[in-house]
Amino acid sequence: MNYETGVEKDKWRPQHEIAADTESRVEIDTTDDADRRKRRRIIIIAVVIALLAAIAAYAMIKGGGAPADTGNAEEAPAVTVVAPGRTTIEGTLSATGTIAARRETSVGVVGEGGRVVSVNADAGDWVRQGQVLVSIDRSVQNQQAAAARAQIGVAQADLDLAQSNLERALKLVERGFISTADVDRLTATRDAARARVQVARAQLNELQARNARLNIYAPVSGLVLSRSVEPGQTVSAGTPSLFTIARGGEMEMLAQVGEAELARISTGTAATVKPVGTDREFSGQVWQIAPTIDQQNRQGTARIALSYNEGLKPGGFATATINSGTLVAPLLPESAVMSDDEGSYVFIIGEDNKIVRRAVETGLITQNGVAIASGLSGTERVVLRAGGFLNEGETVRPVAPRR
Missing domain, CATH: 1.20.5 (Single alpha-helices involved in coiled-coils or other helix-helix interfaces)
Structure with missing residues (x-):
């Protein structure tokens, strides 16, 4: 329609x-x-x-192959690279151990002993050489000394009488009233009296020396580490040590170091000691290296000398950082160094920006990285990270690390 x-x-x-x-x-x-x-x-x-x-x-x-490399750099993965150069590296190694007195002096009973009257030092006190640490009761010894002193007076009186008799005899011998034999007898009596005086004096000196040894003196100046005597206690020559003194307050750390690391340490090497439970660090130096190695744990002892400080407690646990020499070598972060069954290696950037594997030998390990003892000259471009995701021969796009 x-x-x-x-x-x-x-x-x-x-x-x-x-x-x-x-x-x-x-x-x-x-x-x-x-x-x-x-x-x-x-x-x-x-x-x-x-x-x-x-x-x-x-x-x-x-x-089973990879697609042909188009050569387009924009499509290649970006990796961070660096030329490490060569650096002077101060090697360090860590060790653990205990703090102890460098020179311990035990203080015991030198004399015949007796009842303790007073104790004049305690653990933690600083004492000086010759200071009286313990006083011993000497009431009996004082009486003996008084008797010996009296004996000297008796002997001296006999000597004075013998000397007077001899002088009078010498005046009479010229007149013929006393014979020469009488003079000789009087002379011998005078000499005997003089000898008795000397014996009495020697006995008194002996008693005084013994009495002086009753008290217990500090043999050296230093820090009292322990005390095991109390007033009222009876002590004698067989009594165990009454005090332990750290001579001069000097301390040391007995650092346990592995057999291989011990060979890299020498006497005079600087070290830093940090006791457990504190943030304080104390400077010292290795003053002795153990001449033997423990057969059980394959470790030796490096003795680190430390000056006196209240923060150092004998018997405490501590860690030490010991310098182990210097080395001029490339230094890389640990992320750049890899290892497998063939050993340690790094990835470097070769021609046409392709990954090349380079075998290396590691050296000192520091807080800043790992020293490369051999395998690198320092001018190579080394892959810093993501080496585990790369394959040798792969084309990459190297970029500088961010500052």
């Missing part, structure tokens, strides 16, 4: 309008055909590209 109406209308339209309308419809039909052909070409091209990609993927999987 609509078609007939359209035809009916065309009967009354001018011929030039009908021709123009017909031309317009022809152009629209031509344009639609062109669009359809263009879309068809696009679809065909897309199908061809997809087919080629599938063929390439299949060939790569079946051949």
Whole structure:
């Protein structure tokens, strides 16, 4: 019906309008055909590209190889590299051990002993040489000394009498009242009296020396580490040590060091000691290295001398950092050094930015990294991180580390 109406209308339209309308419809039909052909070409091209990609993927999987390197640096993975150069490295090693007095002096009973009257020092006190540490009751000894002193007076009186008799005899011998034999007898009596005086004096000196040894004196100046005597206690020559004194208050650390590391230490080497439970550090130096190695744990003792300080407690546990010499070598962080069954190695950047494996020998280990004893000159570009995800021969894009 609509078609007939359209035809009916065309009967009354001018011929030039009908021709123009017909031309317009022809152009629209031509344009639609062109669009359809263009879309068809696009679809065909897309199908061809997809087919080629599938063929390439299949060939790569079946051949087991990697796709050919396009050489595009933007597509290669970025890795951080550095040229380590050569650095003077101070090697250190850590050790553990206990703190002790460097020179301990035991103080015991020197004399015959007796009852303790007073104790004048305690553990932790600083004493000087010759100071009285313990006083012993000497009431009996004082009486003996008084008796010996009296004996000297008796002997001296006998000597004075013998000397007077001899002098009178010498005056009478000239007159012939006393014979020469009498003079000789009186002279001998005088000499005997003089000898008795000397004996009495020697006995008194002996008693005084013994009495002086009753008290217990500090043999050296230093820090009292222990005390095992109390007032009222009876002591004698067989009594164990009453005091232990650290001579001069000097301390030391008995650092336990492995057999291999011990060979890298020498006397005079500086060390830092840090007691457990404190943040304080004390400077010292190795003054003696044990001449033997423990057969059980394969360790030796390095004795580190320390000056007196209240923070050093004998018997306490401590850690030590000991200098173990210097070395001029490349220094790398631990992340750059890897190892496997063949040994230690690093990845360096070779020609065309390809990964190259380089075997190295590690040296001193410091807080700043690992020293490379051999295998690197220091001018190479070494991969710092992510070495475990790289393969030898892989192309990468090296970048400098961030500052």
